[in-house]
Amino acid sequence: MLTILWLAPNFNHYKARFLNHLAKDKEVQLTVLSGSGRQKMGDKKLNGDWSFKQVQLEVTKKDFGNSKLVKQHLKSIFSDFDWVLIPAEKKNLPLFLFALRLRKTYPSSRLFSYNHPILKSKHGKITFLDKILTKFYYRKLDRVVFYTEISREWALQEKLISPEKSYWANNTIDTIEIGKYYTFELPPREQCTVVFIGRLIKSKRLEDLILYYKRLKDDLPDLKLEIIGDGPEKSVIESAITKDNSIIWHGTLIDEAKIAPIMKRASLIFIPGHSGLSVNHAFAYGRPYITIDGQSHAPEITYIENGKNGFVLKGDFNSNLLTIKSLLTNRQELEDFCVNANSKGKDLSVLNWVEKMKSSLL
Numbered sequence: 001m002l003t004i005l006w007l008a009p010n011f012n013h014y015k016a017r018f019l020n021h022l023a024k025d026k027e028v029q030l031t032v033l034s035g036s037g038r039q040k041m042g043d044k045k046l047n048g049d050w051s052f053k054q055v056q057l058e059v060t061k062k063d064f065g066n067s068k069l070v071k072q073h074l075k076s077i078f079s080d081f082d083w084v085l086i087p088a089e090k091k092n093l094p095l096f097l098f099a100l101r102l103r104k105t106y107p108s109s110r111l112f113s114y115n116h117p118i119l120k121s122k123h124g125k126i127t128f129l130d131k132i133l134t135k136f137y138y139r140k141l142d143r144v145v146f147y148t149e150i151s152r153e154w155a156l157q158e159k160l161i162s163p164e165k166s167y168w169a170n171n172t173i174d175t176i177e178i179g180k181y182y183t184f185e186l187p188p189r190e191q192c193t194v195v196f197i198g199r200l201i202k203s204k205r206l207e208d209l210i211l212y213y214k215r216l217k218d219d220l221p222d223l224k225l226e227i228i229g230d231g232p233e234k235s236v237i238e239s240a241i242t243k244d245n246s247i248i249w250h251g252t253l254i255d256e257a258k259i260a261p262i263m264k265r266a267s268l269i270f271i272p273g274h275s276g277l278s279v280n281h282a283f284a285y286g287r288p289y290i291t292i293d294g295q296s297h298a299p300e301i302t303y304i305e306n307g308k309n310g311f312v313l314k315g316d317f318n319s320n321l322l323t324i325k326s327l328l329t330n331r332q333e334l335e336d337f338c339v340n341a342n343s344k345g346k347d348l349s350v351l352n353w354v355e356k357m358k359s360s361l362l
Contacts, residue, residue, distance in 0.1 A: 009064035017174035023052035065092035079106040110142035124295025147171040169356035181260040195266040200231035205273030286342030
């Protein structure tokens with residue numbers, strides 16, 4: 001039996017669902033030590049009858065890595081586990097140093113992380129300090145599991161980590177939950193709809209979303225925009241709705257039974273800014289994903305194959321607009337993109353993730 005303690009400063013619905021599948025594996029016994037997450041950032045907690053044990057502490061994500069309460073609790077249970085996951089982030093450095101001391105006392109308990117290939121600063125910038133701290137984490141951790149195979153290859157190429165302690169497991173969402181409410185089908189012919197799914201935060205570039213949509217409607221007057229999510233930038237959406245009744249805002253939805261009908265109506269998913277697990281979400285429903293090139297994107301951006309299942313746009317506004325419009329108006333191309341997105345979604349299944357994560361630690 002593989003005993004795992006997973007520290008989760010922010011325990012959102014995505015994480016709860018895929019960890020639940022790991023916990024269901026008969027070879028795994030999983031405990032989650034979680035914080036209270038991000039405050040007023042559009043997150044929504046998911047309550048469920050989980051297969052893992054959860055210990056929740058009233059400590060925010062911001063304070064989690066420096067919390068005495070977290071350290072005290074970690075110390076009391078550290079030796080009960082074969083593996084302890086600590087997210088490799090700058091804000092968690094004090095907690096990581098504390099865990100290193102615990103490992104000296106209890107050498108049978110090992111440390112690992114599941115993360116991006118390198119630490120980053122604001123706006124996705126990689127500083128000299130980021131490189132130094134990344135190398136420090138990777139040197140001290142017993143094992144590092146990267147979000148994608150490409151992330152692992154890049155970290156090896158940059159000599160950030162030694163090959164023997166580096167692994168990968170494609171970061172994903174609960175594709176089984178989606179399968180309960182949705183079977184792949186092509187978008188409706190009679191209606192073109194753009195869908196945005198994600199938290200309403202500045203890095204998502206919501207003003208650009210509305211600007212592109214307005215220009216698309218000049219040529220496609222029947223176009224609709226449906227938005228799933230909430231957050232501190234919701235005023236951008238509220239303002240847009242007062243001027244255009246073709247924009248539908250659903251707020252935060254985490255129940256796939258409610259998300260599925262919206263994604264079924266979608267022609268494509270468009271998030272101009274920061275993109276991560278929303279890529280998986282789009283592909284799980286067999287929908288193309290479009291975003292704009294930028295430094296803030298998460299490793300999941302590499303799942304997008306330009307001109308096949310989506311686009312990472314790199315042109316100016318007008319050329320980007322033309323690319324989106326072309327996909328919306330060329331039915332055969334749209335159908336091909338959807339079929340390719342669906343195929344990629346199957347590769348990113350949650351059961352594949354469980355097997356890769358488990359083999360990384362065995």
